[in-house]
Amino acid sequence: MFLKRGxxxxxxxDGSVGGGWEIVYxxxxxxxxxxxxxxxxxSTMQQSKVTRxxxxxxxxxxxxxxxxxxxxxxxxxxxxADMVDEKSGLANIFRDVITHARRLGLEDSxxxxxxxxxxxxxxxxxxxxxTGSADIRxxxxxxxxxxxxxxxxxxxxxRIEGHTDDRPIHTRRFPSNWELSTARAVNVLRFLTQxxxxxxxxxxxxxxxxxxxxxxxxxxxxxxxxxxxEIVFQRETVKE
Numbered sequence: 428m429f430l431k432r433g434x435x436x437x438x439x440x441d442g443s444v445g446g447g448w449e450i451v452y453x454x455x456x457x458x459x460x461x462x463x464x465x466x467x468x469x470s471t472m473q474q475s476k477v478t479r480x481x482x483x484x485x486x487x488x489x490x491x492x493x494x495x496x497x498x499x500x501x502x503x504x505x506x507x508a509d510m511v512d513e514k515s516g517l518a519n520i521f522r523d524v525i526t527h528a529r530r531l532g533l534e535d536s537x538x539x540x541x542x543x544x545x546x547x548x549x550x551x552x553x554x555x556x557x558t559g560s561a562d563i564r565x566x567x568x569x570x571x572x573x574x575x576x577x578x579x580x581x582x583x584x585x586r587i588e589g590h591t592d593d594r595p596i597h598t599r600r601f602p603s604n605w606e607l608s609t610a611r612a613v614n615v616l617r618f619l620t621q622x623x624x625x626x627x628x629x630x631x632x633x634x635x636x637x638x639x640x641x642x643x644x645x646x647x648x649x650x651x652x653x654x655x656x657e658i659v660f661q662r663e664t665v666k667e
Contacts, residue, residue, distance in 0.1 A: 552654040561610035575623020582664040587612045588657040589634045592650035609634025629665050
């Protein structure tokens with residue numbers, strides 16, 4: 428080993444240039460800095476968001492299968508109970524409803540969605556009603572009875588919403604989709620109170636007709652998706 432004049436870098440006997448340790452050390456310090464910045468950012472995040480980050484990463488690198496998928500579509504990470512604030516009580520509602528839906532083989536007819544304030548359970552009209560009818564089909568009653576037990580066990584207010592597609596209806600009973608969507612919501616509400624034993628002051632009903640579609644009414648599949656009843660679990664709780 429020798430040092431050339433003029434302050435040049437040392438050179439080893441095999442001709443390689445020394446001083447590479449500075450680059451390695453600098454890279455190590457930068458990695459540590461990024462690590463502590465990440466820890467600080469996690470300390471200000473909700474536990475559910477951290478879990479979502481970890482699961483999204485695992486899904487991206489194909490280490491584990493992630494989440495619960497209730498509907499086909501392009502989504503980075505399907506909604507699941509651990510993505511909801513555990514203290515809100517909505518996570519338990521999610522688990523309970525999904526478990527029973529799976530037992531009944533109704534996964535393809537139920538979609539769970541989360542908003543900033545609510546948990547929304549969407550029931551396809553195909554399992555609840557016949558075309559142009561607001562009478563509840565007997566085959567869907569076991570699921571609605573389970574939903575009733577979930578509602579009774581929770582303290583959340585629940586709004587029953589009826590939705591249709593854009594095809595008009597003109598019958599003596601239902602002059603328009605307003606009446607049809609409202610009647611379906613009210614009939615579900617009545618079933619939950621009369622057959623399911625839910626307290627009436629927990630529930631409300633609304634009919635939106637065709638005016639709050641989930642997607643464009645440009646195909647039979649999209650229209651079927653827009654025809655639905657939504658059971659909205661709100662964060663507001665009922666007064667005791």
